[in-house]
Amino acid sequence: MAISGMTGFGRAEGALGAWNWAVEARSVNGRNLEVRFRGPPGFEGLERAAREGAQARFQRGQLTVGLQARRTEGAGAVRVNVDQLERYLSAGGPYVATGMVAPPRLDGLLGLKGVIEAADGLDDTEAQAALEAAMAASIGAALDGLLTARREEGGALAGVLAGLMDRIAELVGAAEGHAAAQPLAIKERFERRMAELAGDVVPEERVLQEAAALAVKADVREELDRLSGHIAAARALVGGDGAVGRRLDFLTQEFMREANTLCSKSAIAALTTVGLDLKAVIEQFREQVQNVE
Known part of the structure; x- marks a missing residue:
């Protein structure tokens, strides 16, 4: 398994009975794992499934899991809320008894708020559990899709990071070549400076001593x-498994x-x-590392 990115998208659909x-x-990118769940009223318990599913698959990133559910219109029966109806009758009974109002008609009573309810089919505990289990499975499928997308991004990032590490290695090699010329350049510069200040009276031995001290610094x-060690470590991380973003970020700081x-x-x-x-190349490398899980 190669490295993973932190940006991606996954979608899943499902249906059970009257529900779909x-x-x-x-x-998106994030220093830690943050999970947000958005679902319809009555399904708050699925937030746990979303969080546990995300924690089992990811270690970093800001995740949003959204559930949209709809019940087929007319799929369920209606019922009379007898308790609510009796409360209305009890409240209006004294006024009917004194003749202040006429006895209520059935159509009027049924039109009162809360008397007629739609049977959503979720009162049965087993039915509710089966529905939430099916929805939780879809959450898992969507997270699997997100995981695939993030791994695909990681594959692309691995190629970019490898190219940048190759460039860093080339520059380190060039720096080694130029560094070898530094002692002679320092000596010649010191000689010129001393000649400007004291003429030709400075002993060659003194020039060599001072130039050597400067060369050491x-x-x-x-x-x-x-830098060579950091390159080897970074290549091992990019070619390895797991969430390596934090370690790569630390290595980038050491590079710089x-x-x-x-x-x-x-x-x-x-x-x-x-x-x-x-x-400049290390900064480009750092920017790309921010996308690695």
Whole structure:
């Protein structure tokens, strides 16, 4: 299994009895895993299925799981709410007894709010459980679709990241070549400077000592070695399994730290140019890593 991205979309539909529904799951980048569930009234219990399903499949990203459900019109019977009807009769009884109002007609009573109810078929516990189980299965299917989309994005990202790592490796190799010329450049620069200040009276031995001290301070061998190690580590992560986004993000910070130090130690324009190009490519790498789970 290759790396995964954090952007994607999945959809699933289902039906049971008089009900049909559609589930959409989508995600965007996020430092941690955040799951939001949106469903119709009466199905709040499915939020748990959405959260547990997401946690079983993903480690990072902002996920939204939306459930839209509809019951076929006219699929259920109607019923009389006897308790509500009796409350109306009890409340109006004294007025009928005193002759203040005429006895109510059946059609009038049935038109009162709450007397006629649509039987939605969900009062039966087993029926409700079966419906929610079917909807939960659709949530899982939508999350599977989202997982597939995120893995496809990860496959594309892996190619982009590999290309950027190749470019970083090329620049590190170029920096090694330029770094080898730094000691001589430092010595020549120091000689010119001392000649401008003191003429030709400075002993050659003193020039070599001072130039060597400056060359040690400007030595970038350690930074280049670390950059090579970071490249190997990044390639292993991109070619591995699981959620590697955080570790790649950390490596990117280390990449940039070494590149900054290389630029600050550079004593020749060619090495500085390579260092600046290296920082630009590392920044591109960092931007792409933000999309990796």
